Amino acid sequence: MTSSSSHDPAAGADGTPDITPDPAGHPAPAPVSRRRLLGAVGAGAAVAGAALGAGGTALATRDSGSGSAAPGGEAAAATVDFRGAHQAGIATPSQDRLCFATFDVAQNATRADLAALLTAWTAAAEAMTLGRQVPGDEGDLNTPPDDTGEAVGLTPGRLTITIGYGPGLFDDRFGLAARRPSGLRPLPALPGENLDPAVTGGDLCVQACADDPQVAFHAVRNLRRLGFGTVLPRWMELGFGRTSSTSPQQATPRNLMGFKDGTRNIDARDENVMGRHVWIGEEEPQRWVRGGSYLVSRKIKMRMEQWDRDRLGDQQDVFGRYKGSGAPLTGHREFDTPDFAAKSGGAYVIPDDAHIRLAAPENNKGLRILRRGYSYTDGIDKTTGDLLGGLFFIAFMNSPDRFVTLQRVLGAHDALNEYIQHIGSGVFAVPPGLAAGQDWGRQLFG
Amino acid sequence: MTPRATHRRALACAATVISAGLLLAACGGDKDDSKGSGSADGKNASAKSATVAIAISDKDCAPDPATVTAGTVKFDISNKGSAKVTEAELLDGGKILGEKENLTPGLSGDFTLNLDAGKYQIYCPGAKTEKTDFTVTGAAKKTWKDDPALVAATQQYATWVTGEVKELVTGTDAFTAAVKAGKTDEAKTLYGKARIHYERIEPTAEIWGDIDGRIDGRIDDAPTAADFTGFHRIEQALWEKNSTAGLGALADQLSADVHDLYTKVQTVEYQPAAIANGATDLVNEIQSSKITGEEERYSHIDLLDFDGNLAGANEAVTVLLPVLKAKDPTLAATVTQRYQATATALKAYAATPGYENSGYVDYRKVTDAQRRVLAQAVDAYAESVSKIAGKIA
Numbered sequence: 001m002t003s004s005s006s007h008d009p010a011a012g013a014d015g016t017p018d019i020t021p022d023p024a025g026h027p028a029p030a031p032v033s034r035r036r037l038l039g040a041v042g043a044g045a046a047v048a049g050a051a052l053g054a055g056g057t058a059l060a061t062r063d064s065g066s067g068s069a070a071p072g073g074e075a076a077a078a079t080v081d082f083r084g085a086h087q088a089g090i091a092t093p094s095q096d097r098l099c100f101a102t103f104d105v106a107q108n109a110t111r112a113d114l115a116a117l118l119t120a121w122t123a124a125a126e127a128m129t130l131g132r133q134v135p136g137d138e139g140d141l142n143t144p145p146d147d148t149g150e151a152v153g154l155t156p157g158r159l160t161i162t163i164g165y166g167p168g169l170f171d172d173r174f175g176l177a178a179r180r181p182s183g184l185r186p187l188p189a190l191p192g193e194n195l196d197p198a199v200t201g202g203d204l205c206v207q208a209c210a211d212d213p214q215v216a217f218h219a220v221r222n223l224r225r226l227g228f229g230t231v232l233p234r235w236m237e238l239g240f241g242r243t244s245s246t247s248p249q250q251a252t253p254r255n256l257m258g259f260k261d262g263t264r265n266i267d268a269r270d271e272n273v274m275g276r277h278v279w280i281g282e283e284e285p286q287r288w289v290r291g292g293s294y295l296v297s298r299k300i301k302m303r304m305e306q307w308d309r310d311r312l313g314d315q316q317d318v319f320g321r322y323k324g325s326g327a328p329l330t331g332h333r334e335f336d337t338p339d340f341a342a343k344s345g346g347a348y349v350i351p352d353d354a355h356i357r358l359a360a361p362e363n364n365k366g367l368r369i370l371r372r373g374y375s376y377t378d379g380i381d382k383t384t385g386d387l388l389g390g391l392f393f394i395a396f397m398n399s400p401d402r403f404v405t406l407q408r409v410l411g412a413h414d415a416l417n418e419y420i421q422h423i424g425s426g427v428f429a430v431p432p433g434l435a436a437g438q439d440w441g442r443q444l445f446g
Numbered sequence: 447m448t449p450r451a452t453h454r455r456a457l458a459c460a461a462t463v464i465s466a467g468l469l470l471a472a473c474g475g476d477k478d479d480s481k482g483s484g485s486a487d488g489k490n491a492s493a494k495s496a497t498v499a500i501a502i503s504d505k506d507c508a509p510d511p512a513t514v515t516a517g518t519v520k521f522d523i524s525n526k527g528s529a530k531v532t533e534a535e536l537l538d539g540g541k542i543l544g545e546k547e548n549l550t551p552g553l554s555g556d557f558t559l560n561l562d563a564g565k566y567q568i569y570c571p572g573a574k575t576e577k578t579d580f581t582v583t584g585a586a587k588k589t590w591k592d593d594p595a596l597v598a599a600t601q602q603y604a605t606w607v608t609g610e611v612k613e614l615v616t617g618t619d620a621f622t623a624a625v626k627a628g629k630t631d632e633a634k635t636l637y638g639k640a641r642i643h644y645e646r647i648e649p650t651a652e653i654w655g656d657i658d659g660r661i662d663g664r665i666d667d668a669p670t671a672a673d674f675t676g677f678h679r680i681e682q683a684l685w686e687k688n689s690t691a692g693l694g695a696l697a698d699q700l701s702a703d704v705h706d707l708y709t710k711v712q713t714v715e716y717q718p719a720a721i722a723n724g725a726t727d728l729v730n731e732i733q734s735s736k737i738t739g740e741e742e743r744y745s746h747i748d749l750l751d752f753d754g755n756l757a758g759a760n761e762a763v764t765v766l767l768p769v770l771k772a773k774d775p776t777l778a779a780t781v782t783q784r785y786q787a788t789a790t791a792l793k794a795y796a797a798t799p800g801y802e803n804s805g806y807v808d809y810r811k812v813t814d815a816q817r818r819v820l821a822q823a824v825d826a827y828a829e830s831v832s833k834i835a836g837k838i839a
Contacts, residue, residue: 142839144833229784
């Protein structure tokens, strides 16, 4: 798709959501009714909460605690189905908070140990997403409680727990070499990155998202606890504010640079787009991972002090958007389609090296990924006293090559690079959702 | 330094509250104040079951029958016509074991409990007679003392602790003699040899918080400088000042305290759950103060302390292992395997004669990455050990 054919001023003029014309030139799909969507994509993608109505939702079994004061029963219904065609936490609307952890399998652990752990994790994860405690002994005064307890009385907060497997898991340790998803290999070195091994990689990853940070943390903490002796935590990241919407029905949030950078994200409700860009399809020889996706994580440090000193005009040129409205520099409203051809005085209105120009599907042969990142902070730099933080980027795609292609462009040319640095990285195959009775152990090992 | 005596007894007795399955072996002659269980799980094969009817009225809530034998007891509560009295509770002393509330006229409800022999009361607030006695008869409940294997385990552990403290006394006397004789280098090599025996039996020593504080307290435990005494106070002088000057009184006090400890440990009666929980404490201790290098911050012989804590935990687990194997073979195998993994990880740093004759390398030479490997083995072991008490009690 060339950039010229994508210029359709009408598409954005009426505030149409961020649906970039796809390479085949289909018009933007007609709005899908909520009920139809729920029926079509299956329970796995059905989401509770007011946004999608009550259909397909499960009621929380947890007692309404102090955090459940939201009117209209929204909090009470705040669960997302754990099972379905796809894992929850990808196409389901972004929650406000993240706890993300990666693990390595312990040196002495066997295939049987890992399979048993994944089975235990499935039961625990499913219980927690329903707002229940980790299954086990309750109330035996001589035994440590199986659930650590800090989520008791909190609503589930649309908790989703999404599992992924890193390239290292498919080496010769567990007999998984023949089941390696074909796109799963370590990311190549990319321009401009400065990766810290302490926040890079891992044999497994767990993404827990919820509207309550304590619920998300509780989920990872309890899975970690079940993993003692089998997996070792490698790194963990807390995200405190989502930076992308996975549906235009959610307002586009701002990143720590104060900009809306998720406006043109994929609308995860759009099955066509998801099928073409995000879900692993029939072309994948490893059947077990069809319907899954690949997760790429990047810990992106922002040089916030320097950024805050940059003049507004330059900040806007760096992104290619107005800081206040979020509109592209060629438009008036946030969802106006950027006009990458527009010039003023011989120069592009959206500069050559603007972030949105380099990242735009129109300029990358239609290439799209589903972003689902969060802002993070690590406190203060001990040496300089500067703030440590930025974007914990998470994206889902049907091949990690998509990210590599994009990042080769962005890492080399993006004006933003003056203010950011990629310091952590991860790539994981995310299996499809679980059917009734299935668990992650049997799904992985077959 | 936390006094543990009360804590230990509470731990052992607490098990009786919960399930009939645990009742059999839980709590010796201790006077516990709870005899019922919150759920009838049917595990107690020898127990009988009984149903007790309670008709609540303005007058009272007398149980029928008023006496049953120990076992599963179902209480059927009904309110035929009292607007004033709408609930009934089963009390054990002041504690509510079971209740049914909001039984307005015409409603009924029930609850079921596992009850041991004892005197209870049925309580219905608002009635003319609010409390009526309810008696459960039967043989005194079985305790761990009825299990010869557990009795043998506690005796074996007691003998071992006493032997360790005896060696602690011998080692400490040699150490304090060297300190008083001004032999700094000799004192340094004797320091670890004495301490390892203490590190092995620390959960027992901690029963007496004052003695433990004087023997093993760290500078940050001491409210005032004068309260900082014992091994670590002498350690500080030996390694920081390379001197024994002014340590005479501290050496005498340390020697007297370990002698006192030897007398006291011979009076301790161990309970199986307390031994198991002590093992967890020891492994936790490795993680919280040895891996971090806090405990031996002047001498850096932390790996020797690690060895002591690990050996102490392993002894406690070993005496309980025959019972654990019978009750939960999977957990027994996991605990054994994780102990071996931890011991193997530690052994990588063994040296002869080692730093300060400790048998291990200087802990400062162990990198953060290496410490992390040790910590992960310890964490996994601790997690499995923490499950033992609930299985054997």
